[in-house]
Amino acid sequence: MAFAPILRGLVWGALGFLLGGGGAVLVRLLLGLPAFQPEPLITIGYFPGLLGWLLGVGAWDVWAREWFGLPVRREAVYDWRRYFRFTTDHKVIGVQYLVTFVVLFLLAGFFAMLMRIELMAPGPTIMSAGLYNHIMSMHGIIMIAVAVAAIIGGLGNFAVPLLIGAEDMAFPRINALSYWLIPPVAVLLVSTFFAGGFDSGWTAYPPLSEVNAPGQVLFNLAVITFGFSSILGALNFLATILRLRAPGMTWRRLPIFVWSIFAASFISLTATQFLAAGLLMILLDREAGMTFFNAARGGAPLLYQHIFWFYSHPAVYIMILPAFGLALEILPHFSRKPLYAYPWLVAGFFGIVFLSFIVWAHHLFTSGMPDYLHGPFMATTELISIPTGLVFLSALGTIWMGRLRLKTPMLFALGFLFNFLIGGVTGIFNADVPTDLHLQDTYFVVGHFHFTIMGGMIFALFAGIYYWFPKITGRMYNETLGKLHFWWMFLTFNTTFIPMFWLGLFGMNRRIFDYPPALGSVNRFISISAFLLGSSFVVFVSNMVLSWARGPQAAANPWQARTLEWQVPSPPPVHNFPAPPQVVGHPYDYGFTNSVHALVGVSGGSGEQGVDTDG
Amino acid sequence: MQTVRVHVPYDHTHTRRIGLWLFFISEGFLFLALISSRYYLFGLSRPEELNQALGLLITTILLLSSLTAYRAETSILHGDQGMFLRNTLATILLGSLFLVGVALEWAEAFRFFPPHTRFGTIFFTLTGMHGFHVLSGVVLLVFLYFHGRRGRFGVTNTWPVEGVIKYWHFVDVVWVFIYPTLYLVSS
Amino acid sequence: MDETRKRAQLRLGLWVFIALIILTVVELWIAFAVPRPLLYLVVINLADAWLIMEYFMHLSRMWRAEE
Numbered sequence: 001m002a003f004a005p006i007l008r009g010l011v012w013g014a015l016g017f018l019l020g021g022g023g024a025v026l027v028r029l030l031l032g033l034p035a036f037q038p039e040p041l042i043t044i045g046y047f048p049g050l051l052g053w054l055l056g057v058g059a060w061d062v063w064a065r066e067w068f069g070l071p072v073r074r075e076a077v078y079d080w081r082r083y084f085r086f087t088t089d090h091k092v093i094g095v096q097y098l099v100t101f102v103v104l105f106l107l108a109g110f111f112a113m114l115m116r117i118e119l120m121a122p123g124p125t126i127m128s129a130g131l132y133n134h135i136m137s138m139h140g141i142i143m144i145a146v147a148v149a150a151i152i153g154g155l156g157n158f159a160v161p162l163l164i165g166a167e168d169m170a171f172p173r174i175n176a177l178s179y180w181l182i183p184p185v186a187v188l189l190v191s192t193f194f195a196g197g198f199d200s201g202w203t204a205y206p207p208l209s210e211v212n213a214p215g216q217v218l219f220n221l222a223v224i225t226f227g228f229s230s231i232l233g234a235l236n237f238l239a240t241i242l243r244l245r246a247p248g249m250t251w252r253r254l255p256i257f258v259w260s261i262f263a264a265s266f267i268s269l270t271a272t273q274f275l276a277a278g279l280l281m282i283l284l285d286r287e288a289g290m291t292f293f294n295a296a297r298g299g300a301p302l303l304y305q306h307i308f309w310f311y312s313h314p315a316v317y318i319m320i321l322p323a324f325g326l327a328l329e330i331l332p333h334f335s336r337k338p339l340y341a342y343p344w345l346v347a348g349f350f351g352i353v354f355l356s357f358i359v360w361a362h363h364l365f366t367s368g369m370p371d372y373l374h375g376p377f378m379a380t381t382e383l384i385s386i387p388t389g390l391v392f393l394s395a396l397g398t399i400w401m402g403r404l405r406l407k408t409p410m411l412f413a414l415g416f417l418f419n420f421l422i423g424g425v426t427g428i429f430n431a432d433v434p435t436d437l438h439l440q441d442t443y444f445v446v447g448h449f450h451f452t453i454m455g456g457m458i459f460a461l462f463a464g465i466y467y468w469f470p471k472i473t474g475r476m477y478n479e480t481l482g483k484l485h486f487w488w489m490f491l492t493f494n495t496t497f498i499p500m501f502w503l504g505l506f507g508m509n510r511r512i513f514d515y516p517p518a519l520g521s522v523n524r525f526i527s528i529s530a531f532l533l534g535s536s537f538v539v540f541v542s543n544m545v546l547s548w549a550r551g552p553q554a555a556a557n558p559w560q561a562r563t564l565e566w567q568v569p570s571p572p573p574v575h576n577f578p579a580p581p582q583v584v585g586h587p588y589d590y591g592f593t594n595s596v597h598a599l600v601g602v603s604g605g606s607g608e609q610g611v612d613t614d615g
Numbered sequence: 616m617q618t619v620r621v622h623v624p625y626d627h628t629h630t631r632r633i634g635l636w637l638f639f640i641s642e643g644f645l646f647l648a649l650i651s652s653r654y655y656l657f658g659l660s661r662p663e664e665l666n667q668a669l670g671l672l673i674t675t676i677l678l679l680s681s682l683t684a685y686r687a688e689t690s691i692l693h694g695d696q697g698m699f700l701r702n703t704l705a706t707i708l709l710g711s712l713f714l715v716g717v718a719l720e721w722a723e724a725f726r727f728f729p730p731h732t733r734f735g736t737i738f739f740t741l742t743g744m745h746g747f748h749v750l751s752g753v754v755l756l757v758f759l760y761f762h763g764r765r766g767r768f769g770v771t772n773t774w775p776v777e778g779v780i781k782y783w784h785f786v787d788v789v790w791v792f793i794y795p796t797l798y799l800v801s802s
Numbered sequence: 803m804d805e806t807r808k809r810a811q812l813r814l815g816l817w818v819f820i821a822l823i824i825l826t827v828v829e830l831w832i833a834f835a836v837p838r839p840l841l842y843l844v845v846i847n848l849a850d851a852w853l854i855m856e857y858f859m860h861l862s863r864m865w866r867a868e869e
């Protein structure tokens with residue numbers, strides 16, 4: 001049966017949960033505490049439940065059996081059913097990630113539509129203030145998850161091993177594990193609806209997050225799990241890029257998308273632990289009566305903001321670095337020119353990585369942090385515009401005087417540049433202490449953030465999806481629908497979010513269902529734009545579904561691109577390359593006569609470069 | 616075009632080592648977050664009620680367990696099964712002894728600084744998180760011991776031994792930083 | 803030959819352990835004898851961590867050919 005592993009995962013997960021929760025009840029009975037408190041039981045039962053789910057869904061068969069000296073069981077499934085299994089093929093995992101996160105993106109987009117209906121007119125319209133806060137929080141956290149994992153988990157998993165000429169990731173089973181940690185996250189977040197919701201936004205600031213409904217506990221567990229998944233993913237990418245590059249794939253020949261994943265993975269690997277630590281402290285405060293953030297007992301609520309932003313500011317670079325990499329990967333192929341200033345671009349990436357760790361407190365300018373910290377954090381924040389500027393100059397230098405082929409992926413990459421410029425420039429007003437004191441917590445911040453993440457990262461994601469669609473599916477998408485999607489989305493995106501800067505300047509608070517009546521007409525305009533923006537994804541989804549089902553067969557290399565993934569058939573065979581490719585030149589040397597990037601499938605033999613089958 | 620065949624010997628153990636070290640770096644940040652919270656919440660003060668003798672004792676036990684772990688790894692690399700088993704068992708016992716020591720500490724801590732005080736919060740969280748790592752290390756060592764008894768490790772198959780024992784040393788490194796953070800720092 | 807190497811390695815482990823214990827005792831002494839000991843403690847900790855990572859966890863083998 002196709003869904004047998006998933007069913008088994010659910011059963012084992014439920015057993016684990018009952019075991020853990022039952023144990024907790026017993027311990028509480030012995031200690032003389034009230035036995036049936038839902039929150040501690042959920043918290044304690046969750047981790048054995050998660051373990052049960054992972055083992056049941058397939059980790060037991062392909063992995064844990066050998067810890068007990070048993071032979072592992074692998075089944076060779078090559079049809080659609082492998083997408084519902086603990087499959088270790090990076091291409092399958094990439095597609096699993098991509099489809100999951102596109103679905104989550106649409107779900108969170110639906111929540112955004114509900115918010116915009118509420119905001120059509122001042123005062124309550126369709127929902128209560130509390131429900132609005134819950135919907136807003138759900139929109140926030142799911143979109144953050146999409147932004148963190150859609151490009152890295154989806155396109156990164158699919159493309160990175162192909163781009164570096166490897167057979168698979170360094171640790172294929174850890175790769176599968178990091179995907180199968182995602183479904184519990186989605187289930188937990190959706191089930192907050194049955195646990196009173198959570199109204200503390202995706203940031204979960206205490207004191208609110210220590211006193212609100214039990215939905216907050218589910219949120220914390222979900223995000224801790226998600227963090228674990230992204231740490232494992234990052235570890236895998238770093239090891240893969242360090243160790244599995246094809247012969248001749250030197251650091252100076254590495255495709256730029258691989259560089260960006262490499263840089264983002266550093267942040268993901270390290271900073272994510274701070275998020276987990278912060279959320280764990282909230283759980284300890286709530287369930288074990290500790291006092292990290294409880295001011296009444298001597299804790300310090302501001303500590304949470306420091307810990308949280310030590311992750312969450314670098315996290316925006318986890319989101320945007322792969323987006324840079326994706327856009328810059330696409331620009332040379334569709335400009336028919338070499339990537340401009342490649343070494344400076346890589347230096348820019350690492351400049352961003354370094355600076356991202358020392359800017360976090362710019363989120364705390366109005367939180368009551370000591371004044372002497374304002375200046376230094378303003379300065380480090382504004383320094384980031386230098387490496388970001390390098391990235392932009394490289395992008396502009398690449399398209400300068402190029403022979404642009406304005407296919408859908410290229411349009412999205414150019415749209416990315418336009419939107420991110422607005423997002424980046426408006427960021428300066430948030431980084432400057434004097435202006436930020438006025439703009440903090442207004443729609444100006446909302447506009448800035450959506451221009452960087454939606455206008456930047458999501459546009460790059462779509463660029464990547466259209467770019468690799470023929471490689472992933474073996475079929476070509478419909479170019480007319482693709483272009484329609486781009487223009488529709490690009491125009492309505494800008495009409496939705498540009499007025500938000502204006503709203504912010506006029507003092508409209510974010511995260512609140514109500515606003516002064518004078519701002520009504522602008523909000524109505526934004527809502528209508530937002531509905532149009534939302535409807536543009538109908539075009540996208542229908543294009544994807546129809547083309548995947550019955551689009552024309554795609555050639556191996558429809559874009560005449562030089563990088564390795566286009567030198568194998570579409571879709572690529574299970575082991576990617578007939579033999580390890582020989583890389584002999586730079587990937588982006590368009591317009592140079594006799595320049596070759598790699599020799600694929602000619603070196604003969606196999607087994608020179610193995611992939612771990614058991615680790 | 617002339618094709619050149621380059622032989623690339625691929626050393627998977629080295630990849631695994633890199634993966635494990637990356638994991639340690641990541642875990643290090645988790646403890647960094649917890650340790651820095653101590654200074655944020657409690658500054659540099661040191662409660663007088665801390666049991667310094669017990670603190671020194673469990674630190675010594677953990678360091679000693681690192682020595683036995685090192686001896687276990689060294690002996691299996693030289694194919695000495697008996698010595699490997701003896702030292703693995705010693706490491707398991709010392710690790711368990713450490714956990715007993717932490718439990719004694721907790722019993723005292725509940726009296727002097729319960730979890731709802733600032734120092735209690737830090738103390739229980741740091742020792743608890745570290746204790747969880749020790750516990751998982753002990754479980755891994757038990758697996759190692761039983762596989763070792765069936766002779767599954769030798770000069771050729773040493774990665775599981777190396778991995779688990781590296782993890783054990785890592786837990787020790789973490790304690791090296793936690794010990795002064797909890798017991799010694801003062802103003 | 804192999805046996806002497808093994809002995810040498812085991813002896814090295816013992817010396818590292820003794821060094822760690824001495825450092826720990828010094829740490830304890832500093833904590834009670836010296837005002838504001840934080841900096842000294844950090845330095846000793848880094849020495850401890852380096853000893854364990856270098857000699858027990860074989861950190862520098864990461865950059866060197868096998869054995």
